[in-house]
Amino acid sequence: MAQAKEAAARKLPGSLETNRRLDRWLKINSDGTVTVTPGKVEIGQGILTALVQMVAEELDIDVARIRLAPATTAYSPDEGITSGSRSIQESGLALRHAAAEARGLLLELAARKLGVTLEQLTVTDGIVSARSGGSVPYWELATPDLLARESTVDVSAKMPAEHVVVGTSLSRVDIPGKVTGKPSYVQDMKLPGTLHGRVSRPPGPRARLKSIDTRDVEQMPGVVAVVRDGSFLGVVAEREEQAIRAERRLARIAEWTQGEALPNNDPRNLLQLKAETEVISEKGDVSAQGARQFNAEYTKPYIAHASLAPSCAVAQWVEGKLRIWTHSQGIYPLRGDMAQVLGLPESDIVITHAEGAGCYGHNAADDVTLDAALLARAVLGKPVRLQWMREDEFGWEPFSSPMVMRMNAALDDRGNIVNWGHELWSHAHSTRPGGKGGVNLLAAWHLEKPFSAAKPGNPPLPGGGSHRNAIPLYEFPNQKVTNHLIRESPLRTSALRALGGFANAFAIECFMDELAEAAGADPVEFRLRHLKDARAKAVIEKVGKMANWKSNEKGDGERGRGIGFARYKNLAAYIAVIAEVRVEEEVRVTRLWGAVDVGQAINPDGVRNQIEGGMIQSASMALKERIDFDSVGVTTRTWNEYPIMTFVEAPEIEVALINRPEAPPVGAGEGTQGPVAAAIGNAIYNALGARLRDMPFTRDRIVAALSA
């Protein structure tokens, strides 16, 4: 026990534990700059700006001195995947520690040089000064091997009260370039001699290429190569529009087998499939009856990441080695899978991150990277840029799994919950590259010698995958939570913002409102009475104040308001949301209020931006979004068929941060998803007296609920 404690105490913070060399993270340059090389990547969430702040803070340098290097397998620390709102905890805390340690090393050198003790020294923007006079800048002190050492535990970063850069809303480092049209994305990369690729996909996931005669296509203007490997079919051309035209011809002339029919796409179809069942929480007497029993069933459909930019990558083979530029969230796991498919040692593949559009989870970023490498292999030496078409992205990205949540509860005669049950059915929420025993890249499954996918699964609890946020934060004397994982899915499923937490928190929070009503209680008061966690109570009380919530407020048949709450993953951000809706032809979300506690906010405006964005995206998913498929494949292929929230529909949003500089910083990106959907569902009930338990809350469903 004592040994285990000691081992834990020796652990380095965040990703430093597994990437211990300081020079993997930082370099003090003689030209007065500091290069920072995080392994986490920018996906539109503003993480790089927050990391710059954390480094500038510990080194006592101006943020303008920091140069960010893109994450690359050539030199960056392996930080796995940028996901799960973990970048502040993993990359941020590692860099904070590494920068503090670098500062300590620099001060030791300065003390020696200036002939004073450490206590005599102060640092201002990298200039170390002795109280007795004399100064020397970092840039003169730093030797090339200064950081060529492993990090040690005995380093103290600054106390929150000493922070001057952390906790301020530093402007995002990337926005000026983006609003002036500078090359900002992998989509904008242009290497000399770049050729353009496109891939022709099967009509559905079970279809395979029967026959094709590519001779005509090879003669089309600009076509450099047509690539066929099993059912993988693509083209490389000199110009982008030539590649697109050639791909369209390929699509017209290819003959595909359809394969076994896909099942219908009702989420409740999950209930019929073979599941692995696991009780993930059980306490007290799970058969406790109480005075009254309640149950309800909620669902969500397949939904898409629907990045604004179809995924893109650039690949180039040079003397048997492969160079890749990609917006993958995990360059190292991707390299592992790519090496298997291409039959190369990992050391022959260099993958460098280049930004894409916001991805919100595992979209097609990795898949398009293998596609580009396969096409580039046909034109050795030439860089091939491949951007999927919009139809490819909707048709082939990994979707967020449909889910069914069956809830039951018992109330005692005082209206308290005395028993709680939550059963959920879902496919896997994590099928990223790097899985064991297979390759998680689309094209790999279509090759002449196909690879099989790794067994689909979930990240483990406490974070969890389909069972994320399924265990309630509320305190119930008796409860049982059961996860039914259905690994085989008709369409590929993987991580989308909050994973199963989106639907689980939606179900929990709607069911809490149903129970509050049965208990004759106000939804806010009812939540507070079932919570012990002070930070949870604080965000609920705060959002109630912000929205001027009235106890037992009633809607008027058209307008209504509702609340939702969750602590993301039960271990990260606390978020409470109130939604106001107006139900006319469709449901309009008119206002959203959010109260948020992410512990120490490194960049408060960055947190707000993430929260506001999460709120709008979640509202969009709850109201509008669903991927449809027929017996062959996905039928949702354009923005017309997959509408998202527009500028005309976007609600007014008010966000308040409860800043806790003394509490560890946690991510902000995903926590709003469930609370917003629940708040909207509850607001619709408040307005209409009709309960919608199936997302999305479309007009047809409102009509059906009203006539039920």
Added chain:
Amino acid sequence: MALTLQVNGKSRSVQADAETPLLYALRNDLGLVGSRFGCGTGLCGACMVIIDGKPVQSCDVPVSAVVGKQITTVEALGSDDALHPLQQAFIDEQAAQCGYCASGILMAAKALLDANPDPDDAAIRIALEGNLCRCGTHGRILRAIKNAAKTMRGI
């Protein structure tokens, strides 16, 4: 074939088929990558440019159809030394997350403000009907456009 386009106030020659979408001519021939591909069917606005004063989705306009017309892209909205008030307002409001939609939205907003220097909230929202933002930065973008309009009116 060789086509001559009027882009950002200059005559530019492009070697492309008549039906090549303007977007690819801008991005791949002229190096103006600020206009971005999002859907190819005029449904998302990531590729929006201004043609003879009107906001147009450049992904589904053939290059031959814009010969002789004045094309303005985000690269000519302002300069690095003198940002357009819209660009400055986007920075001031931190009105971007991934930013992929930003240049198209800036061009739609410029076309709006050129035609109507004092639009109300509803007019701005309607002007952005053809632009999607997936990150959910709508509120900041609307605020930024209102602020830019004020700056341009000298308020």
